[in-house]
Amino acid sequence: MSAQNQPDETQEASLAAKGRLVSIVIVSTMVLWLLSLWLGPKLGLPGRYAFLFDFAALAGLFWALMVSLQIRRARKAARGNE
Incomplete structure (x- = not known):
């Protein structure tokens, strides 16, 4: 049974890693944007x-x-495949 859940677990881990990357991109984008607006003038x-x-x-x-x-x-x- 664990062999059957293995692809789901690896897919979920991959999606979680993508989610972390998205959050890092959002935070760093906003910080750099605000910094550039403050530092530019x-x-x-x-x-x-x-x-x-x-x-x-x-x-x-x-x-x-x-x-x-x-x-x-x-x-x-x-979720639809389950």
Whole structure:
């Protein structure tokens, strides 16, 4: 019986690792974005760099959203197979 649960356990461990990666990306994106918005004017960077930082943050958060949806689909599919 444990051999039958083995693929489910490895899949769940893989999904948990993806979830941790998503959380790290979200936190680091927000910290770097806030830091760039605070540090940019202090360094005298032009306003166009603020847009660059904003778009980079949006890209990171969009990636996190897509991976989160993949995780949700995989877990829903695994529950449907049981």
